[in-house]
Amino acid sequence: DLIPLLLNAATFPQHELNRGLAVAVKRGLTGVVALLLRSGADAGVRDGHGHTLVMKAAQGGHEAVARALLKHTGLALVDAVNARGQTALMLAAEREGTVAAAKVLLARRASVNVQDRQGETALFKAVAHANAPL
Numbered sequence: 001d002l003i004p005l006l007l008n009a010a011t012f013p014q015h016e017l018n019r020g021l022a023v024a025v026k027r028g029l030t031g032v033v034a035l036l037l038r039s040g041a042d043a044g045v046r047d048g049h050g051h052t053l054v055m056k057a058a059q060g061g062h063e064a065v066a067r068a069l070l071k072h073t074g075l076a077l078v079d080a081v082n083a084r085g086q087t088a089l090m091l092a093a094e095r096e097g098t099v100a101a102a103k104v105l106l107a108r109r110a111s112v113n114v115q116d117r118q119g120e121t122a123l124f125k126a127v128a129h130a131n132a133p134l
Contacts, residue, residue, distance in 0.1 A: 003032055007039050017041035025053045025069070028062035033069070043072045050082035051091075054105075058092040063100035070108050078110045085116035093126040 021041035024032040037043060046052055051059075054077045057066035066088070070078065079087050089110040092098040102122075106112075112122050120128075 003035060007035065012039075014040070014042065018045050021045070022047075022053065022056070025056050025062065025065055026060060028057075028060060028065055030062070030064040030068060033065050037068070037072050043069050044077065046082075049084075052077050052080050052082075052088065054078070054080070055082060055086075055088040055091050058088040058098060058101040058105060059095060061092070061095065061098040061101050063104050066101050066104045070104070075108060078105060078108045079114060081114070081116070087111070087114050087122070089122040090114070090116060090120070090125050093122040094129045
């Protein structure tokens with residue numbers, strides 16, 4: 001693969017590793033995420049809206065990526081909130097196809113009682129977005 005060759009060929013600035021990690025998370029590339037984390041990318045970075053990479057993984061339904069990020073960071077980011085007060089679990093609850101990612105968060109003891117700035121919880125969001133088995 002080209003990515004390991006490039007990482008071994010040069011030392012990349014932190015921002016470049018972090019940008020690569022963000023793209024890999026968004027695309028659900030678990031192996032690339034692991035490789036970039038081992039190369040020094042920062043799993044705790046946030047975007048301009050305060051979204052963590054764990055939030056991006058959960059929102060995209062990328063359970064293995066979420067698991068890898070949480071393994072790397074510990075529990076520090078499980079209940080982190082974005083600028084709107086939303087957690088990764090809330091963001092997962094708003095989308096279809098994210099049950100497996102939500103299970104990863106719940107296994108890491110994500111709080112189901114956190115309320116965002118509008119007073120909504122993950123349960124409310126799941127019901128409002130019909131993200132429940134019938």
